[in-house]
Amino acid sequence: MARSLSWDDLKYDLQPWIRTAVDGMGFDSMTPVQASTIPMFCGNKDVVVESVTGSGKTIAFVIPILEKIVKDVLNGSKLKKGHFYSLVISPTRELSSQIQSVYDSFLAYYPDDVCPIKSQLLVGSSASSVRDDVSSFLENRPQILVGTPGRILDFLKSVAIKTASCGVTVLDEADKLLDVSFEKEVEAILNMLPKQRRTGLFSATISSAGDQIFRTGMRNPVKIAVKSKVQNPESLSINYVVVKPQDKLQYLLHILNHIQYRKCIVYFPTCTSVTYFYSFMKHLFSTGDMNEDLGIYSLHGKLQTTSRLNTLGKFSSSLSKSVLLTTDVAARGIDIPEVDLVLQFDPPTSTEMFLHRCGRTGRANRVGKAITFLNEGREEDFVNFLEVKNIEVDEMPLTAKLMEDFADKFKAWVIQDRARFDHGIRAFVGFIRYYSKHTASSIFRLQSLDYIGVAKLYGLIRLPRMPEISKYLDNDSMPHEGWLIEPALDLDKFAFANPQMERARLDELKKVKETNDKKKLKSDLKKKNAAWSNKTSAKESKGERKVKMAQRRKAIEEKIAREEERDESEEEEDWKDMVRRSKKRKTFSQIQGDFSELC
Numbered sequence: 001m002a003r004s005l006s007w008d009d010l011k012y013d014l015q016p017w018i019r020t021a022v023d024g025m026g027f028d029s030m031t032p033v034q035a036s037t038i039p040m041f042c043g044n045k046d047v048v049v050e051s052v053t054g055s056g057k058t059i060a061f062v063i064p065i066l067e068k069i070v071k072d073v074l075n076g077s078k079l080k081k082g083h084f085y086s087l088v089i090s091p092t093r094e095l096s097s098q099i100q101s102v103y104d105s106f107l108a109y110y111p112d113d114v115c116p117i118k119s120q121l122l123v124g125s126s127a128s129s130v131r132d133d134v135s136s137f138l139e140n141r142p143q144i145l146v147g148t149p150g151r152i153l154d155f156l157k158s159v160a161i162k163t164a165s166c167g168v169t170v171l172d173e174a175d176k177l178l179d180v181s182f183e184k185e186v187e188a189i190l191n192m193l194p195k196q197r198r199t200g201l202f203s204a205t206i207s208s209a210g211d212q213i214f215r216t217g218m219r220n221p222v223k224i225a226v227k228s229k230v231q232n233p234e235s236l237s238i239n240y241v242v243v244k245p246q247d248k249l250q251y252l253l254h255i256l257n258h259i260q261y262r263k264c265i266v267y268f269p270t271c272t273s274v275t276y277f278y279s280f281m282k283h284l285f286s287t288g289d290m291n292e293d294l295g296i297y298s299l300h301g302k303l304q305t306t307s308r309l310n311t312l313g314k315f316s317s318s319l320s321k322s323v324l325l326t327t328d329v330a331a332r333g334i335d336i337p338e339v340d341l342v343l344q345f346d347p348p349t350s351t352e353m354f355l356h357r358c359g360r361t362g363r364a365n366r367v368g369k370a371i372t373f374l375n376e377g378r379e380e381d382f383v384n385f386l387e388v389k390n391i392e393v394d395e396m397p398l399t400a401k402l403m404e405d406f407a408d409k410f411k412a413w414v415i416q417d418r419a420r421f422d423h424g425i426r427a428f429v430g431f432i433r434y435y436s437k438h439t440a441s442s443i444f445r446l447q448s449l450d451y452i453g454v455a456k457l458y459g460l461i462r463l464p465r466m467p468e469i470s471k472y473l474d475n476d477s478m479p480h481e482g483w484l485i486e487p488a489l490d491l492d493k494f495a496f497a498n499p500q501m502e503r504a505r506l507d508e509l510k511k512v513k514e515t516n517d518k519k520k521l522k523s524d525l526k527k528k529n530a531a532w533s534n535k536t537s538a539k540e541s542k543g544e545r546k547v548k549m550a551q552r553r554k555a556i557e558e559k560i561a562r563e564e565e566r567d568e569s570e571e572e573e574d575w576k577d578m579v580r581r582s583k584k585r586k587t588f589s590q591i592q593g594d595f596s597e598l599c
């Protein structure tokens with residue numbers, strides 16, 4: 001941190017135990033945001049705090065909350081059953097858990113055993129229900145609650161929980177909590193809390209929340225913005241590398257295997273892309289393409305809470321070189337001091353997220369590097385876009401020897417198991433959906449995407465049928481029936497490695513075939529019937545025509561007979577005439593018919 005102040009200069013008298021805690025944790029000096037926020041928030045001010053990632057905002061609200069609670073306790077105010085003093089809301093389970101651990105590290109220095117200060121975590125989890133949370137709360141009587149919006153809301157709805165004593169509320173990563181993903185739940189929570197309370201909003205990108213901040217019911221808030229020339233911490237260098245999409249995975253492996261770092265976080269666009277590349281990278285250990293000393297972890301939102309927290313714990317405490325493959329679920333707030341490298345497989349959908357992802361390194365004045373891959377072509381405009389937003393980025397020269405047989409290795413791995421093929425397709429489709437959500441939509445355009453290159457990056461052997469591909473991939477570039485390998489695979493014979501899945505697939509295939517056979521039989525019969533009925537109708541109409549002609553002939557003959565009866569003499573003459581005319585016609589027709597006589 002460039003500017004720092006001695007704790008002695010803080011314009012507020014900290015309680016001795018808090019001061020001891022600060023010293024004990026090795027925080028020799030305050031950070032600028034702590035120096036500005038603590039006195040304001042400890043006084044009776046609502047605060048809106050914006051300061052770069054890793055600048056120590058957590059302590060800037062943890063200390064004021066502890067100050068207030070302990071003062072109340074010392075003043076003899078006793079919490080009644082079902083009440084609590086303070087609520088901290090954060091967008092993810094990981095961050096909530098991290099904030100709770102910051103409270104706990106301070107509370108380890110709190111000397112009063114008679115009236116201990118406690119905190120409780122409220123996050124969605126299959127391991128404990130809301131009811132469990134409520135009973136544990138009633139039993140342990142914590143003064144501080146920390147959690148995610150959904151679980152907090154469910155918890156507060158319980159009749160046993162009383163909100164009247166909640167004097168301080170903090171929204172950490174407030175811009176995220178106030179955006180569409182959480183705004184309804186957060187609003188509902190805030191409406192349940194007393195109006196006479198202090199509120200603090202904290203984030204590195206709070207400005208992006210705009211007028212939403214006024215929906216939090218703050219009274220004359222003080223805005224504390226610790227400004228610098230650029231939006232990223234000075235200790236963090238941000239680089240980009242321009243690549244062809246199909247080469248990106250190889251460049252990623254090159255960086256992971258060859259660049260110096262202790263811990264690295266790699267951001268992928270979706271949960272499915274994390275699990276897909278994680279399993280392929282695990283396989284690459286066996287082929288010798290991944291450095292065997294590397295510890296590799298995966299973390300995403302589809303995992304259970306316990307497993308998410310366990311993975312993060314293992315990655316944080318790992319002593320060897322480690323890589324965490326993850327999504328934006330671990331982009332905000334996560335504080336792992338040893339992370340010195342952040343890689344973005346693709347740029348995130350917003351500049352705020354770009355700052356948060358990069359900000360997982362270069363924290364608290366430690367040196368950190370963030371590298372973002374950009375697909376060759378239009379995505380390079382993202383660099384100018386970031387510069388306009390005061391985010392400094394530099395191109396990183398990167399030369400890597402690309403393996404010629406890499407694509408074949410990837411395909412061979414995919415072809416071993418149909419589940420991998422399906423997984424890859426889902427990851428690819430998820431990426432296309434993700435791409436369409438970019439806020440900088442003039443740069444990240446679906447019509448400019450190199451679909452074949454991206455499909456190769458995902459190790460696809462066949463392009464999936466999807467509207468974006470039919471719309472934006474021109475006919476000349478479209479491979480025959482979408483196949484990216486030659487010869488095409490017989491999909492009916494493409495098996496799952498898992499016997500149960502394979503049995504289910506074969507059963508399904510049989511059913512489909514039977515249904516198709518039945519359908520075919522039905523349509524053949526229909527055709528046959530249709531032909532027969534057409535012929536019948538044709539026959540009928542021919543027969544009808546015969547009958548009609550016979551009737552008409554009969555009618556004419558009868559008419560003639562009647563006329564013959566009416567005037568026999570005339571008829572006789574007429575008849576003679578007829579014979580005559582007929583003889584003449586015959587003569588004429590003979591002449592007409594004999595060309596030799598004309599010569």
Ligand SMILES: Nc1ncnc2c1ncn2[C@@H]1O[C@H](COP(=O)(O)OP(=O)(O)OP(=O)(O)O)[C@@H](O)[C@H]1O
Nearest residue numbers: 027029030031053054055056057058204333335364
């Ligand atoms: N006064 C201090 N001196 C040294 N280190 C500090 C100080 N205060 C906090 N830190 C350390 O700085 C790191 C970053 O702090 P913190 O997580 O609070 O940052 P932040 O501003 O909330 O970041 P983000 O915006 O990414 O959530 C932590 O490891 C914390 O222990």
